Amino acid sequence: MTTHSHIPRVRTLVLVWLALICATGMTTGVSYVELGWMNIVVALLIAVVKASLVAWIFMGVRYTTSLTKLFVVAGLLWLGIMILLTFSDYHTRSWMYQPQPWSHGPGNGPATK
C-alpha cells in the first residue's frame, strides 16, 4: 500500500473548476437548441464529463489505488444493472402486444392488417 497522499497543484484545481463552470454554461446553452432526442444524450454526456472531472481530480480517483478505482466502477456498474434490467422490462413489454415486422406469431393483442 502506498503510504503517501497526493497533493494536487492549485493551478490544476482551478483549471478543473473553470472547465466545470464552462460545461455548466454549455449544457444550459445547448438545452436551448432543438436537437430532438439528442438533447438528452448531449446533456447526459456533458454531465458524465463533469462528474468524471470532479471524481478524477477533486476526489482524487486519479491518484488512488486501483482498488478504489475498481470500487468506483463497480458502484456505477451496479447502478447500470439496475436501470438497464428494469428498463428491459418496460421497453419490451409492448413487443408482445404490438406485432413487430419480424414476428408472425400470434400476439396477445390484435394482429395487424
Added chain:
Amino acid sequence: MAETVVPAGTEPAVEEVHLRHHFATPAQQMDAATLGMWTFLITEVLFFGGMFASYAVYRNMYLDAFASTSQYMNVVLGGTNTAVLICSSLTMVLAVRAAQLSNRRHLILFLILTMIFGVAFLVIKGFEYHAKWVEGLVPGLHWSGYTEHPEFAYHAQILFFLYFCMTGMHALHMVVGIGLLTFLLVQAYRRVFNANYFAPVEMIGLYWHFVDIVWIFLFPLLYLIGHRR
C-alpha cells in the same frame, strides 16, 4: 507532471495520538478509512440510483407530461446553484490541500467558504421550493391540480414528486454535509489537523464532492431537458 508527495509517518510523535489501537500503521488506518469512505459512497450511488431508475421509467412512460413539468423549473436558479456547488467543490478541495500542507489559516478559510456556498445553495433551493409551493406544485401537500396543463394533471404529479424527492434527498445530504463541515471547522480551530493527520478533512471532502456529482446529474435531468417546449 511534477507531483508533490509527502510521505506520511515522518513525525511519529504526532501520529501515535491518532492511531487507533487496532491498526498496525497510520498508512493502514488511512487506507482503511479511504476504502470505507468509497464503499459508503457506493451505497449512496445506489440509494440515489433507486430514484434515478424511477425517474427514468416514468420519464420514458410520460414524455410529454414530463416536458410540461420542466417548464416550471427555474433554469436560472438551477444553473446558479450548479455553479455555486462547483465553486464549493473547488473550495473544498482547496481546504483538503491546505490541511495536507498544514496550513491552518487556509484550511479554516476554505472550510468557511465551502459552508457559505453550501448555505447559499440551500437558500436558493429554498426560494425554488417556495415558488413551487405558491404555484401549488407540491404533490400530496399542496397540489393545485396543474390547471395549465390539465391533460397531464395525473402524471405531472408523479414527476413533481420525483423532483422533490430527488432534490430533497440531495438537500438533506447538503445539510448533513454542512454539519460535518462545522465539525471539521471546530477541529481545525483546535489545531487537530496537520500534514500527518487530515483524514477526516479528506473523507468529508469526498462526501461533499459526491453530493456535488449528484447535483451535476439532477440539474440537466430535472431542469434542462425539454424545458423549452
Added chain:
Amino acid sequence: MATLAQRSPEVEAEEVNYLNVEHGWKSWLLTTDHKRIAVLYIISITLMFFVGGLMAVLFRINLLVPEGLFSAETYNRLFSMHGIIMVFFFLVPSIPATLANFLIPIMVGAKDLAFPRINLLSWYLYIAGALLAIYAVVRGGVDTGWTFYAPFSTTYSNSYVLAAAFGVFTAGFSSILTGLNFIVTVHKMRAPGMTWSRLPLFVWSNYATGLIQVLGTPVLAITLLLLAFERIAHVGIFDPNIGGDPILFQHLFWFYSHPAVYIMILPGMGVISEIVSCFSRKRIFGYNFVAFSSMAIAVLSFVVWGHHMFITGESMYTGLAFSILSFMVAVPSAIKVFNWTATMYKGSVSFDTPMLYAFGFIGLFTIGGLTGLHLATLGTDIATHGTYFVVAHFHYVMVGGMVMAFMGGMHFWWPKITGRMYPEAWSKFAALIVFIGFNLTFFPQFILGYLGMPRRYHAYPPEFQALNVLSSAGASILGIGYVIPMVYFIWSLKNGPRAGKNPWGAAGLEWQIQSPPTTFNFDETPVVTEEAYNYGPLEEIVG
C-alpha cells in the same frame, strides 16, 4: 475429540479474556470489541428468532382446521410480522453480525474490525429497527406480507405499515454498516502473509455477503422511503390510478430482496465449508472454486430479481432473461454442494454435532435449491407461484439451509466464544429433532403447493387439512428442537466443561488463540505461512 484432554482448566480459569476483562452493563453497551458486539447480536437476534418463531407456531395452530382458528386479520398480521422479523431481524444479520463479527478479525489475524465504533453503531441501529418493528407488533401489527407490495401497502392496508417499514429501513442501515466493515477489514486488515488465497472460506463468503449488503440494501432503503411517501401523502408514484406503476415497486423491492436471499445463505455456506473440512480432517476440495463461487453468487444475484415477477405482467422477454440468469446463479451453488461432498472423499470423517448440522444443511439446501429450479423455470412457475410450493422452497433454503448452518456454526464456535463445551449427547439429540421436525413441517408443503394451496391463506379448502396438520405437527417438533439448544447453551455457560484452545483440533487462526480470546485477540500480530485448512501435507492432486 482427543485434544480435549490437553486442556489444563486450572490455568485457564485465571486467564483474562474479552468476557471477564470488564464488568458492568456499561462495559457491554459501550464496547467496541467486535467479540462483545457479536455477543450482543447473538442475544438480540435469538430473541427476535423466538418472537418470529412464536408467530409461526401461532399461525400453524390456526391452520390446523380448514376454517382457521383466528380471524383473518390476526392471521395476516402474524405471517407478515413472521416474515419481516425472520428475514430482516433474524436471518439477514444471523451469521454475519454474530459469528462473522466474532471471527473475521481473528481469521484474518487482526485485532478488531476496521471500524469498531461503526460496528457498535450498527448494533444500535439494529436495536432501533427492532424496537420499531416491535412497536408495530404491539400496536396491532402489519398485514402486508414481508414484501410490502403496493398499492395494498400504500393505500388499502390500515395496519402499522409505516412503523414496520421504518424498522426495516433502520435495520437496513445496520446491515450496510456490517457489510462495509467486513469489506474494508478483509481488504485492509489482513495479517502479514494472509493472502487472498489463504483466507478461510468463511471469510470469502462473508466478504461476498458484504458486497451484496453494500450494493443492494441502499435500494431497499430508498424503496421503503418512496413507499412511505406514497402512503403518507399519496403522491402517486406506485398508484395505478394516476399512472404510477405497482410493478416498479416490485422491481425496486426485488433488486434488493433477491440478492438478500443470498445474504441469507452465503454466510451459511461459509460455515459449512469450515465444518466439513474440519470434521473430515482434510483441506477443502477445490478451494479456488468454492471461494470463487461465492463471488459469482454475489455478482449474479443482482441480475435475477425478475424471477419473482414472472406472472405479474412483466415483459415476456425480460422474463426469459431473468429465467436463464436464475439458472446461471444456481451453478455456483451446485459447485459448492459437489465440493463439500468431495471433501469427505478420502477424509477421516467424524460426527460431532456441527457436522450433523452440516449434513442437514447440505441435504436440505440441495432440496431447497433444486425446487428453486422449479420456480426459475418459466412454465412451472406459472403453476407454483403464490402457493405453498414457494413457501416450502424458501424454508428449505432459509431454515433447512441457513438456520442449520447457524446452529452448526454456533456449536462449532461455542467453545471459542464462551470457553465452554455444550453437552454432546443433548446436542446430537436436538439436531436430530430439528431435522425430523423440519422435514415434517415443510415437506408436506411442497405437495400442498402443487395441489394448489395458495400461501397467505388463513382458511383453506378441507381437502388440504391432512397435510396442514402434518405440517403443524412438524412445526411443534421443530420448535422443541430449537428450545433444547437454548437450554443447554445457557446451562453450559456455567456448567460446561472447559474447552481449551482447540477442542476440535481444527486448523485456522481462531483455534490458535485462547478460548475465549483476549480483547485484542492476538498478543502480537500473527504471521501467516500456510494455506487454510492445513490438515497435513498435500498427498494427492486429482485429475
Added chain:
Amino acid sequence: MLASMRILADLPLFPVAASEQAGSIDALYWFITAISILMTVIIFLGLGIFAWKYHNKRHPHATQIEGSTKLELTWSILPFLIMLIMFGWGADLYYKAQTPPKDAMEIFVTGKQWMWKIQYPDGTREINALHVPVGQPVKLTMASEDVIHSFSIPAFRVRHDVMPGHYNTLWFTATKPGHYHLFCTEYCGDQHAGMIGWVDVLEPREYANWASGGASQGSLAEQGQKLFEQNGCATCHLLDQQGRCPILRGLYNKPVQLADGRTVIADDAYIRESILDPNAKIVAGFQPNVMPNFKGQISEENVIQLIAYIKSLSPSTPASQQGSQQPPVVIAPKAGAAAKPGGAAQH
C-alpha cells in the same frame, strides 16, 4: 390408528389435470422433479458412502487432496446444460401461455376486494363462479378495481396476476368436465383467503343450456350500448356533427394516429385508457380536455361493457385476420353458445 390410515389413504398428493396446459406443465414438472431426485440421490449417496467408508474409525488418516479442475468443470457445465433444457422447455410453455389462440372465446374477469366478477359476452354475469365448455380455448381478460390479485385455477395450472390499471390475460382449454377450485393467489388484504370460487367445466351441450339460461339484461355489447347512452358518450361519439370528437365506428383494432405522432392499435387496453384517462393519449386532430374523465364514475366492469359495445361498432372482419376479437360479441344473447359447436367439434 385406523382413522389415521384412512386419512393418509385419502391424502391427495397430486392435483387433477383438467386442461391442455396442465398436461404439458406436469410433464415439465416431472422432468425437473426427476432430475432433482436424481441429483439429490447422487448427493445423498455421495455423502452416505463417504461418511461410511471414510469414517474416522475405518479411515483414521485423511489423504489431503488439492482438487481437480476437470471435475469442477464437469459438475458446473453438466448441470448447466441440464438446466438449459429446463429453461428452453419452460420458455416454450411460458410463450404459449402468453399467446392465446385467435379463436379463443373471451370472458372478462374483474377482481375486487374480495370477489371475482365474471362477465360473459352474452351479458351473463357471475360472482366467484366461472363456467366454461370443454375443449374450447378460453381467454380471460382481467382487470382489478383496487389492489393486485392473482387469478389461479390449480387444476388447469394457469395463473396470472391481475394488476390494477392494466388488462392482464390468461387462457386455457379445459379438457375434463368437473368442478374445480378458483383461487386468488396474490395477497390482497383481509379476506384474501375468501376470494375463492369454482370453475365449472361443462360438456358443450350442457354449456349451451347453461348459457341460454341467463342474460336477461342483454349481451355485453347491449349493456355497453346502454351505458354509452347513459354516460353521454353517444352525444359526442355518434351524434356529433362538428367534428369535435372521433367517431368510434370501425375503431376497434385499427391503428390510431396520436397527436404526439405515435401510432397505437385501438385494442382493449387502449380503449380502456381512453375512457378512464382520456388525456393520456390524444387522437391526432382533436383537443385534449374535451372528453370528460370517467375515472371513479365507471367501474372496470362497465368499461368492459363499453369496450364490447365499441367492438360491436366495427364490422366483423374474417376470422383468420382477427386477433382476440370474436364475432359473438356483436350479436345477441346466444352468442356465447354460437361459438361452441366449432370448438366442440375439435374434440
